Amino acid sequence: MRISQVVAPRLSAIVEVPDPVPGPHQVLVEVIACGVCTSDIDVWRRGPADGGAPVRLGHEFVGRVRAAGSLSGRFDVGDIVTGLGGDGFAELVLLDADSVLPVPAGLDPVYAVGEPMADLEEALARTDPRVGDDIAVVGLGFMGLGILQLAKTRAPGRLIGVDPNPAARERALALGADLVLHPDEVDAAFPQSPLDPRPRIVLEVTGVTAGLETAGSIVRPFGTLGVVGYHHEGTARMDMRLWYKAVTVVNGFCPERPRLIRAMGDALALLASRRVSYEPLITHRFGLEGVDAAYELMDARDPALVKSVIMP
Structure with missing residues (x-):
C-alpha cells in the first residue's frame, strides 16, 4: 500500500509498504477520506526529530472494511466505518475493532468522519x-x-x-x-x-x-x-x-476512548438525521500527493478554507 509520511519540515513523501494484516481484535480499513486536523500542523511544520523516523499523520478517517480479525465481532468486509486512531494518510489503516463504528446507511462517507x-x-x-x-x-x-x-x-x-x-x-x-x-x-x-x-x-x-x-x-x-x-x-x-x-x-478534551466512542455514536445519529452536516464544512479535497498542499492552505489561514480531506 501507499502511505504519506513527513520526512522533513513541511515536506511529506509517499512510500510503498506491505499491506498490514489484522490481528484477532483488529480491522483493516481501505481509506475513503481522512481529515486534515489542526492538531497535527506543528508536527508537519517541525518534521521528524533529528535523526528520527518519518512521522505518519491522519487520524480522522472513514473507509471500507477490507479484512477483519477472527475476534473483531460485528464487522464484515465491505462495511463502511469510521473511528479513532490510525495513520490515515494512506490507502489502508489498521485499527482496534473497539475503536470503530459503522457509518449509518445512506450517509455519504466523506461527510461521516467520526472523530472530530x-x-x-x-x-x-x-x-x-x-x-x-x-x-x-x-x-x-x-x-x-x-x-x-x-x-x-x-x-x-x-x-x-x-x-x-x-x-x-x-x-x-x-x-x-x-x-x-x-x-x-x-x-x-x-x-x-x-x-x-x-x-x-x-x-x-x-x-x-x-x-x-x-x-x-x-x-x-x-x-x-x-x-x-x-x-x-x-x-x-x-x-x-x-x-x-x-x-x-x-x-473540553477527553482522554477516555470509550467515552469518545459513545459520543461518536450520538454524533453519527445526528449526521444521519441531517440535523448536523459536514457538507458545508469540507471545502477542499486532495489526493494522497496533496498532504503538504492541504497543510500549506491551513498554515496560510486561507479564508476560503474550512476543512480539507485527503482521499487516497
Missing part, C-alpha cells in the same frame, strides 16, 4: 446545555462550526458566533446562528447590566489565548466556559475575573 464530531459532542455534553440556554461559540473554523451545529440541536435560546473572519461569520449564520459578532464588537453587544444579556454557556474553539480572553469576557456570572480549542503545549493565561463571576470552567 465525537470530540465536539463529548465536549458540549460536559457543559450541560439546557433548553433555552443562550450559547456562544468563539472561533468559527471547522470545529467551531461543527459545535455550533451540535449546540443548535439542544434548542438554545440564542446561538451566538464570534470570529474576526467575515466569511466564517456568514457560514455561522447559514448554519443557524442567531447573531454573529467580530471580537471587537463583543463589549458593545454584551453590556454589563442588572439584566445581564451575556450567555450562560460559552464554548471557546480558537486554540489561542486571545480567544480564551474573549470567551471569558462573554460568559455571564455562574455560567460555564467550555475550553474546546486545542491549545497545543505550554501555558495559557487565565482571566481571574472568571473567579469573581463564579464561572465553571470545563476542559
